[in-house]
């Protein structure tokens with residue numbers, strides 16, 4: 001449904017002092033504000049909704065959810081209504097942050113719920129209740145990750161990407177993006193995920209979507225957890241942008257790139273490794 005937006009995706013190769021080749025696939029350039037990977041995750045969800053005769057989507061997210069912003073934009077693009085169930089009642093009385101502001105500007109109805117209610121977001125009883133409340137809504141899970149999303153993220157790598165690179169890197173939140181990349185990779189390739197949050201549970205989440213084993217995940221560069229930052233990260237982000245003129249944001253892509261640069265500098269990869277880093281976007285939530 002979104003095939004008309006800004007394909008083909010640009011590539012950018014960086015000049016590095018180390019003997020590896022690093023190219024960035026700029027999914028951020030699919031849209032100036034909305035995360036590029038999210039369109040891949042949403043496209044088959046929207047098609048499924050349309051096939052069911054529904055013209056409304058409902059989904060879940062926290063205050064920094066790029067998925068919320070992307071869903072709002074995608075919905076507006078194809079003439080759907082969108083509803084966002086947002087974690088944190090206290091947000092309803094505060095100024096919206098840039099991510100939620102973007103979502104609202106694109107017409108999303110924001111419903112702020114308590115953390116206790118938000119915790120029910122995967123419970124079938126709660127989902128049935130929401131479905132009764134919004135009978136016209138197609139419900140998409142938090143972060144947008146489901147089977148339809150992975151069908152979409154399998155399309156991120158092109159046939160050339162499968163041929164031309166040895167290592168594919170991407171940032172990981174719920175794992176839907178990396179799962180599709182793994183599924184569509186060639187067996188000669190290795191996929192390395194940089195987790196934006198702490199913990200081993202994500203490995204199991206990813207294993208639910210793929211049986212392949214040519215991948216690994218590190219949370220060593222998550223800076224303490226989801227949406228957490230530190231001065232090292234912010235400094236890296238600024239220097240990287242100055243040197244390479246590629247904008248990053250602090251929640252996902254800066255953590256990936258900081259990790260990747262650290263591993264390259266440590267000599268972690270064989271000489272002449274051809275690396276493709278996926279820039280997943282998220283720039284509307286970037287701190288300047």
Ligand SMILES: *Cc1c(COP(=O)(O)O)cnc(C)c1O
Pocket residue numbers: 035037066067143145171172173174175176177178252253280281282283
């Ligand atoms: C959502 C997001 C991710 C993570 O995608 P998942 O499929 O949830 O793992 C990575 N980068 C950016 C910029 C995102 O918005």
